Amino acid sequence: MIRIQLPPAEAEHLEALFRSTTDRKLRDRVQIVLMAHRGRARQDIATAPGVDRRTVTRWLNTYCANGLSGLRPKKSKGKSGHIPAALADEVKTWVLTGPAEQGLDRANWTHAELADHLLKTKGVRTSRSAVQRFCSKIDIRLYRPTYHHERGDPVQQAKARPEIAELGNGQGPGSSSS
Incomplete structure (x- = not known):
């Protein structure tokens, strides 16, 4: 049996964290500490979150050495990107x-x-x-539209209106009225 004596304020803080956290790993680790505080046997503690007895010992030792910050999951650094x-x-x-x-x-x-x-x-x-x-x-998306709907130049549109009107009347440039 591994027993950890927590001050009442710290036990309440861990209880609140256990109920409120959405991080599954942190919740399991806090649960391990709380169960040890309550005097549960190491094998019983291991069955609740479904871990090995050695894992229970490791997290309890980590908590004793580093406190709550030792229980928080750390994001692995991973391999750096290959693209310079x-x-x-x-x-x-x-x-x-x-x-x-x-x-x-x-x-x-x-x-x-x-x-x-x-x-x-x-x-x-x-x-x-x-x-x-x-x-x-670098804030870039690979999708690139193949067309653009842009507004035309109002000056050029004004110049083109009479020509378009003539085309609509059948009297466009080059048409003969014989």
């Missing part, structure tokens, strides 16, 4: 101008095609998901 930040402007240009400007027969980029293009042109070997994260980080 110096390529951000060039990748943005590629996406905005489209793959056709790079000699490809596509209307739009996909993350996989952009990863392949990075490998062929820059020698940067990367994955589709890494390209997706990189594009998100």
Whole structure:
């Protein structure tokens, strides 16, 4: 049996955290500490969150050494991105101008095609998901519409109205009325 004596204020704080947290890992770890505080056996503590007895011992030791901050899950750092930040402007240009400007027969980029293009042109070997994260980080989306609805120039529209009216009457330029 592992018993931890918690001051009443700390036990109440852990109880409140246990009831309010949405983080499953933190909730399980706090539950382990609270069950040990209540005098439960290590095997009984392990069955509640479904962990091994050694895991219970590890989290209790961590709590004793570091307090609540030791129980909070840490996000793993992971492998750094393969795409150098110096390529951000060039990748943005590629996406905005489209793959056709790079000699490809596509209307739009996909993350996989952009990863392949990075490998062929820059020698940067990367994955589709890494390209997706990189594009998100530099605030660029690969979707590029193939058409634009832009407002016409009002001056040119005013000049064209008489010509259009003549065409509608059948008296356009080059028409003969014989």
